[in-house]
Amino acid sequence: MTADFSFTPGTFLPGGLGRSGVIHTPHGDIATPAFVAVGTKATVKAVLPESVAGVGAQAVLANAYHLFLQPGSDIVDAAGGLGAFMNWPGPTFTDSGGFQVMSLGVGFKKVLAMDATGLADDDEIAAGKSRLAHVDDDGVTFTSHLNGDRHRFTPEVSMRIQHELGADIMFAFDECTTLLNTRGYQERSLARTHAWAVRCLAEHGRLTEQRVGKPYQALFGVVQGAQYEDLRRAASRDLASLEVDGRRFDGYGIGGALEKENLGTIVGWVSEELPVDRPRHLLGISEPDDFFAAIEAGADTFDCVMPSRVARNAAIYTVDGRFNVNTAASRRAFVPLDADCDCYTCAHYTRAYLHHLFKAKEMLAATLATIHNERFTVRLVDDIRASIDAGEFAVFKEEFLGRFYSGRR
Numbered sequence: 001m002t003a004d005f006s007f008t009p010g011t012f013l014p015g016g017l018g019r020s021g022v023i024h025t026p027h028g029d030i031a032t033p034a035f036v037a038v039g040t041k042a043t044v045k046a047v048l049p050e051s052v053a054g055v056g057a058q059a060v061l062a063n064a065y066h067l068f069l070q071p072g073s074d075i076v077d078a079a080g081g082l083g084a085f086m087n088w089p090g091p092t093f094t095d096s097g098g099f100q101v102m103s104l105g106v107g108f109k110k111v112l113a114m115d116a117t118g119l120a121d122d123d124e125i126a127a128g129k130s131r132l133a134h135v136d137d138d139g140v141t142f143t144s145h146l147n148g149d150r151h152r153f154t155p156e157v158s159m160r161i162q163h164e165l166g167a168d169i170m171f172a173f174d175e176c177t178t179l180l181n182t183r184g185y186q187e188r189s190l191a192r193t194h195a196w197a198v199r200c201l202a203e204h205g206r207l208t209e210q211r212v213g214k215p216y217q218a219l220f221g222v223v224q225g226a227q228y229e230d231l232r233r234a235a236s237r238d239l240a241s242l243e244v245d246g247r248r249f250d251g252y253g254i255g256g257a258l259e260k261e262n263l264g265t266i267v268g269w270v271s272e273e274l275p276v277d278r279p280r281h282l283l284g285i286s287e288p289d290d291f292f293a294a295i296e297a298g299a300d301t302f303d304c305v306m307p308s309r310v311a312r313n314a315a316i317y318t319v320d321g322r323f324n325v326n327t328a329a330s331r332r333a334f335v336p337l338d339a340d341c342d343c344y345t346c347a348h349y350t351r352a353y354l355h356h357l358f359k360a361k362e363m364l365a366a367t368l369a370t371i372h373n374e375r376f377t378v379r380l381v382d383d384i385r386a387s388i389d390a391g392e393f394a395v396f397k398e399e400f401l402g403r404f405y406s407g408r409r
């Protein structure tokens with residue numbers, strides 16, 4: 001880590017893995033644990049950056065694959081980087097594009113819930129789908145979902161794109177597997193991801209020196225290894241000790257398919273092996289019980305499209321669980337979405353009004369629902385952080401989850 005990027009652990013939980021802390025970046029500090037708002041295409045869908053700040057989000061994560069295709073990472077570079085381009089003055093993240101590229105046409109989301117037993121080989125994962133991406137040891141060749149153009153991502157290409165996007169925190173290019181891949185494939189994939197991590201660090205160093213005068217960009221290595229303890233631990237140790245031309249990873253991402261039941265266990269294996277003074281980012285979780293489990297096991301930051309995506313479908317998070325404001329029950333409900341919420345939407349609007357906006361297909365429906373769900377999620381993680389610092393994590397966890405999952409509504 002450099003003078004421009006560092007992580008300071010704060011209070012540790014009794015188990016010794018979970019902690020509060022502060023990530024220092026050139027565009028400001030992030031108090032952790034923290035939920036990072038997702039702005040895939042350099043916008044958090046349906047809301048102004050001022051509203052993103054208003055819900056308390058400390059950072060925004062954009063997607064290298066989408067911005068590479070449209071408008072092009074050179075355009076974002078010419079604009080002064082992601083934050084300047086989208087009018088977000090705070091810290092920013094970009095992911096490597098690996099997940100989007102490799103999941104093209106393979107149906108990652110669907111197969112994650114399927115049973116892997118009985119599959120003869122890894123190619124069956126893509127059965128019935130047109131395979132838009134092909135992975136080899138050097139990189140990934142894929143077809144644009146926008147216009148059918150062929151492109152190739154390698155570790156070096158991902159690093160160049162992410163340097164042009166200019167986010168404070170970037171991720172190494174890794175191969176994303178699913179729970180359906182065989183154990184043998186997971187082993188070969190880990191070796192490939194490690195070789196790519198070496199190439200990412202080398203190219204990151206070269207670009208950092210070449211692009212003088214730019215704010216420092218931190219690079220996180222990504223730990224894969226699916227549900228296998230030995231693979232996860234070995235991958236974590238390898239990335240923790242990896243040094244190329246005097247550079248190490250500034251932090252780590254915990255990637256890959258995770259089943260809800262063993263999420264905390266897997267994050268725990270990884271946290272035990274990674275250095276305590278570097279932040280750990282867990283990709284793609286948003287359910288309250290998952291936050292508690294992951295934070296207790298040592299994860300520091302999170303991102304997920306889910307709070308805003310479900311908001312656009314009228315699904316609303318409250319301290320008493322999730323409900324859909326589209327149903328008749330909200331037609332005459334002249335009460336806030338969540339009486340305990342302090343967001344702009346709950347301060348000024350009723351369930352009945354949101355119900356009307358969704359029924360009338362008004363654009364403001366998505367805006368107001370997104371503001372509420374993002375606030376709910378950011379605040380939950382903020383409250384968990386406060387409970388750690390106050391020594392009340394276990395009490396807060398029991399109270400919050402007891403109420404959220406009680407099914408009272």
Ligand SMILES: [Zn+2]
Nearest residue numbers: 341343346372
């Ligand atoms: Zn609210």
